[in-house]
Amino acid sequence: MxxxxxxxxxxxxxxxxxxxxxxxxxxxxxxxxxxxxxxxxxxxxxxxxxxxxxxxxxxxxxxPTRTALLIEVYARQKETVLQVDTASLEGDLLAVMRRLFAFWRDTPAGPAFRSIIAEAQSDPQSLALLTTFLAERKQHVHALITRGIARGELPSQADCATVVELIFGFCWMRLLTGQIDRDADLPALVHHVLYGAGHSEGSEQKDGATALAAAPSRSA
Amino acid sequence: MxxxxxxxxxxxxxxxxxxxxxxxxxxxxxxxxxxxxxxxxxxxxxxxxxxxxxxxxxxxxxxPTRTALLIEVYARQKETVLQVDTASLEGDLLAVMRRLFAFWRDTPAGPAFRSIIAEAQSDPQSLALLTTFLAERKQHVHALITRGIARGELPSQADCATVVELIFGFCWMRLLTGQIDRDADLPALVHHVLYGAGHSEGSEQKDGATALAAAPSRSA
Amino acid sequence: MxxxxxxxxxxxxxxxxxxxxxxxxxxxxxxxxxxxxxxxxxxxxxxxxxxxxxxxxxxxxxxPTRTALLIEVYARQKETVLQVDTASLEGDLLAVMRRLFAFWRDTPAGPAFRSIIAEAQSDPQSLALLTTFLAERKQHVHALITRGIARGELPSQADCATVVELIFGFCWMRLLTGQIDRDADLPALVHHVLYGAGHSEGSEQKDGATALAAAPSRSA
Amino acid sequence: MxxxxxxxxxxxxxxxxxxxxxxxxxxxxxxxxxxxxxxxxxxxxxxxxxxxxxxxxxxxxxxPTRTALLIEVYARQKETVLQVDTASLEGDLLAVMRRLFAFWRDTPAGPAFRSIIAEAQSDPQSLALLTTFLAERKQHVHALITRGIARGELPSQADCATVVELIFGFCWMRLLTGQIDRDADLPALVHHVLYGAGHSEGSEQKDGATALAAAPSRSA
DNA sequence: GCGTAAACGAGACGGTACGTCGCGTCTTAGG
DNA sequence: CCTAAGACGCGACGTACCGTCTCGTTTACGC
Missing domain, CATH: 1.10.10.60 (Homeodomain-like)
Incomplete structure (x- = not known):
């Protein structure tokens, strides 16, 4: 004990x-x-x-605080820079998420990060630390998406920030509810985030019309 | 003191x-x-x-536990059933999220729910309670989407579960990072979740092709 | 447990x-x-x-109180009236003490009485109950001694009250220190209480002089 | 309150x-x-x-326990070493008892000791502490008596242990029944313990014979 | 090269909260 | 009106950590 x-x-x-x-x-x-x-x-x-x-x-x-210790425990684990380049945005995002899930699953980083988030709910200072840290991580993913846009994988007016926020929200949710073992559905998730709910990720290029029909502009 | x-x-x-x-x-x-x-x-x-x-x-x-008390504090607030019907899926989801944000912002429910999530990170029993509660809430949103599909707003093969998970993940993230005051971007967010990153929510019906181009099937 | x-x-x-x-x-x-x-x-x-x-x-x-319950528990045990008559004072006292020790040892009365005494140390009301009870028991032993005096076993001016007090004090001490199993020395004790420290209880009739020498009147 | x-x-x-x-x-x-x-x-x-x-x-x-604290409270009071020497055993014992009664009466020691005894009735560990403490105190009085024997005030075969036990039993009884104010009869008590019930403590030197007659050896 | 400053381990300090137990009082629902 | 049952406000139990402190020791650095 x-x-x-x-x-x-x-x-x-x-x-x-x-x-x-x-x-x-x-x-x-x-x-x-x-x-x-x-x-x-x-x-x-x-x-x-x-x-x-x-x-x-x-x-x-x-x-000085428990959170400070937690953050250093977390930080010490991640010399593994999340450097990826799969030549496709979808591949990049998928790789990043997979690495992140593995990182959380296989090192003390998972429990540590959960703890940091928990701590941040009652301690504003911890929240500030977490926010700073989070901004930096978001920036990293943001760059990937920008690169994807440059490659033409997403239209130029695509909202990078929202993509990032959706992805991080999803990952957090999985972590906080103890579901980091579920990673089979990550490809579908990434696809969904980029191209919407209606766009099947099989060989249904012909379904573009459906997707289109299913996505009326809000002004419609 | x-x-x-x-x-x-x-x-x-x-x-x-x-x-x-x-x-x-x-x-x-x-x-x-x-x-x-x-x-x-x-x-x-x-x-x-x-x-x-x-x-x-x-x-x-x-x-028996602090969490049990927190949960009842939370539950007692929400007699406000999240019953909505705006005749459009996008409107429904938006309304639900707006009510949720307001609920978290204007009642003790926000701090309570943050606390519940925090507690769940160290106490498995609390996590179980939270999971159960969460499943029920997800079911509710799931029904909205199903209704949207029935109305033809999304193709029948759309992945409802992922939509739900993205939305909840997003909301949690905002709550946990103290950003429930940001709700101006909720319409864009909902649109994004349904129709993807590339699909602008202005009067760009013609951009369907772009969206299509930007959303190659993964097998491509 | x-x-x-x-x-x-x-x-x-x-x-x-x-x-x-x-x-x-x-x-x-x-x-x-x-x-x-x-x-x-x-x-x-x-x-x-x-x-x-x-x-x-x-x-x-x-x-109404714990003590009241204890006293009734104690009282219920002792229908065994301590009626003895061995034709000698020494024998009577010895018999009474042996019965008392056996009573305390073999029934719940021992723990009960210890508890009553303990309780009386913090609760004046319990002390009053105990005092009353004790007076009655003392009276009983007092009668035995009076009878002994009548038989000429003790001089008429012998201080009965002190004998009683010494005997009860001794018994309490044994009970309160968990020594009610020691009863081999009771005969010597009784003899001592009646006839003093110097008077051996062996075949030393001739030692009377010694006892006398050892017991100068206080005025001497 | x-x-x-x-x-x-x-x-x-x-x-x-x-x-x-x-x-x-x-x-x-x-x-x-x-x-x-x-x-x-x-x-x-x-x-x-x-x-x-x-x-x-x-x-x-x-x-570690309430009793341990009580015992130290008690012990701290008695730097007053019970050192006496009145040149006579009877005087020594009397002096010791008078000091003890005064000690119990005039300092927190009285309530403390009552509490210790009470505690010992329900807690074996406290009883052990008390027993140890008691043995040491008894030893002290024992020494007085031995000295008395050496002076010829008691015959050499006198049972010191019983004297000690009677005296302590008596004192405890007085304490536990709230009678430490009664100390007028202490001289008679001491005399009785040493020389028996029949031996008057007045000017009855001549009564030696009576005492003798009243104290047949048990074998008689 | 030697005094001083700082970090080290250890652990006691005044506290707060824990979760449990028993107190003695109260109100029920049912003979 | 008594009975079994059990919830109530209360307060003490003994334990775990909190964050602060002072200790005596052990370096390394600067005068």
Whole structure:
């Protein structure tokens, strides 16, 4: 039941008037482990410090809030830059989403990110951090779409921001409801986001008319 | 600092071997008030009981967890059945979303729902409750879309489930990032979800071809 | 861990506007059982009512305090009147003490009496009850001693009250420190109380002088 | 109704990884005060902590049970070492008892000790603590008696343990029944315990024979 | 090269909230 | 009017963490 680990017999100590990277590492590792094992419920500063064999003030010195610690745990996982180029917008978006889902599924990042979002619901400061982080991620996807437009895959007046928002909303929803294992329907999803509900993704080029008929301009 | 209210001088007591609705009401009111004033951070069973002038065991008797209480606070707000009929699918969805945003914005339901989602990230039981609740809500929107298909507004093979998921994901994202005040772009969003990124919502019926061009079947 | 008993399936009910002896019996039995099994620690009105299959108000109606219930539990055990006559004072006292120890050891009376004394330390009303009860018991022993004096076993000016107080004090001490199993030394104790510390209870009739020497009158 | 005191404005804090004697003192003081004012009934860990301006965990850290706290409250009062030497055993015992009665009467020790005994009736661990404490106190009186024997005031075969037990039993009885104000009869009591019931404590040196006659050896 | 400053582990501090238990009171519904 | 049942407001229980503090130790840096 305890998340403690007997703690390495070797005792860390100060290395002078600056942050000891060993301690930082030990703390982040402990945090990631606890998150993976017990989820946000077991994730307390106290537990992290205990497991890391660190003093509580050491944790507080470098991460003033639980969220700050969570964010660093999350950030440490993603050196995997989401760099993709499949030569098609649809392929790019699909690849990005698949990587993201795998990232959330296979690393402590998933629980960490869920926790960050949760935290942001009660702590405005955490929300601000999250918003900043989110903007940066959105920017990245935005670039993909712009590139797609440049290639002519979407009309130039397409609303990139909405595409991004739909995709992120969808991913969040899946994460927050514990459904990151469902990824079989991602291709259809991407297609839908780009081309609408009515546009079948089979070999139905001829159905364009249907799609057209099904998408009257709002002024109609 | 305290969220207490001197408590009505009138002391409630048992009305026999069954739940006292006065207590239930007082507790739910207190919960809603605290949520509105202090957010999830100040929302503890203890604080609710104190403010309601109730004993802690009375709260625990009827709401075994904080989430259960939150859910009832949320549910109590929404006698406003989301019954709409604008004679068009796009109008229906737009109306539903607008009502939802207003509901979240103008009642304690917004903070409550944010809290429920947050809670669900650390407590599997809360997640289950939330999932159940969510399924029911999705069903409601699903029916609107089915009706739209019957009216011929969407082709029969349109993927209703994805439409629903996109819409909910979008709404959640806005709520969770504190953007429920942004509702000017809801019409465009609805249009986008139904007809894709490329389909402008102006008087561009002629652009059908563009939309078509922009939406190659995936097998292409 | 629970002291509950599934409760007789048969449900007792009112027998009109008076005390139902079945209920009283069930409650006293339950009380005695709990006391025997879990001691005073587990002895709560709530537990007694639960085990007796009775409502709490029924218990409160007839026994306003925990002590009142304890006293009745104790009293119910001791129809065994402490009537003795061994033709010698020493024998009488010894017999009385042995019976008392056995009574405390072999019935729920021991735990009950310990509990009553404990209760009396924080509740003046309980102390009053206890004092009254104690006076009556002392009177009984007092009579034995008076009889001994009449038989010439003690000089007429012997201080009966002190003898009684010493004996009761000794018994209480043994009870309260959990030593009612020690009764091998009771004969010596009785002898000591009557004839002093120096008077050996072996074949030392000749030692009378020693005893005398060892017991100078206080004025000396 | 509340026993709280506004708490000194000065807030105590940690003085490093060891017990803060200021806190300990404040807690013991508060405990003694509550005991003196409200008796055992009002004596809860919560109330003590509140009055001491201490956190509950701080109390629990150092005194795992209510009894442990009571015992320290009691022990702290008795720096008054019961060191006596009146050159006579009878005088020594009398002096010790008088001091004890005064101690119980004039300090919080009386209520404290009553509470400790009460507690011991329901908690075996408390009983063990009490037993240990009691053994030490008995040893002290035992030494007095041994000294008396060495002086020839009691025959060498006198049963010291019984004397001690009688004296302590008597004192307890007086304490537990709220009679520590009665101390006029202590001289007679001591005399009785040492020399038996029949031995008058007046100028009856001649009555030695009577005492002798009244104290047949049990084998007779 | 030596004093000082800062980080280290440890853990106690005053607190808040947890979820449970028992208190004694009250109201029922049913003999 | 008594009975079993059980909800009520209340308050204490003992535990977990919170975020702050002071400790004594262990470096590394700057005077």
């Amino acid at each position: 305890s998340t403690d680990t007997p703690a390495p017999v070797k005792r860390r100590t100060s290395i002078g008037g600056r942050r000891n990277p060993q301690s930082a590492t030990a703390i982040l590792d402990a945090a990631a482990d606890i998150l993976a094992e017990s989820g946000l419920a077991g994730f307390s500063i106290e537990a992290v410090a205990r497991r890391a064999g660190a003093g509580k003030p050491t944790v507080y010195r470098w991460w | 305290s969220t207490d209210t001197p408590a009505p001088v009138k002391r409630r007591t048992s009305i026999g071997g069954r739940r006292n609705p006065q207590s239930a009401t007082a507790i739910l009111d207190a919960a809603a008030d605290i949520l509105a004033e202090s957010g999830l951070a100040g929302f503890s069973i203890e604080a609710v009981a104190r403010r309601a002038g109730a004993g802690k065991p009375t709260v625990y008797r009827w709401w | 629970s002291t509950d008993t599934p409760a007789p399936v048969k449900r007792r009910t009112s027998i009109g506007g008076r005390r139902n002896p079945q209920s009283a019996t069930a409650i006293l039995d339950a009380a005695a059982d709990i006391l025997a099994e879990s001691g005073l620690a587990g002895f709560s009105i709530e537990a007694v009512a639960r085990r007796a299959g009775a409502g709490k108000p029924t218990v409160y109606r007839w026994w | 509340s026993t709280d005191t506004p708490a000194p404005v000065k807030r105590r804090t940690s003085i490093g990884g060891r017990r803060n004697p200021q806190s300990a003192t404040a807690i013991l003081d508060a405990a003694a005060d509550i005991l003196a004012e409200s008796g055992l009934a009002g004596f809860s860990i919560e109330a003590v902590a509140r009055r001491a301006g201490a956190g509950k965990p701080t109390v629990y850290r150092w005194w």
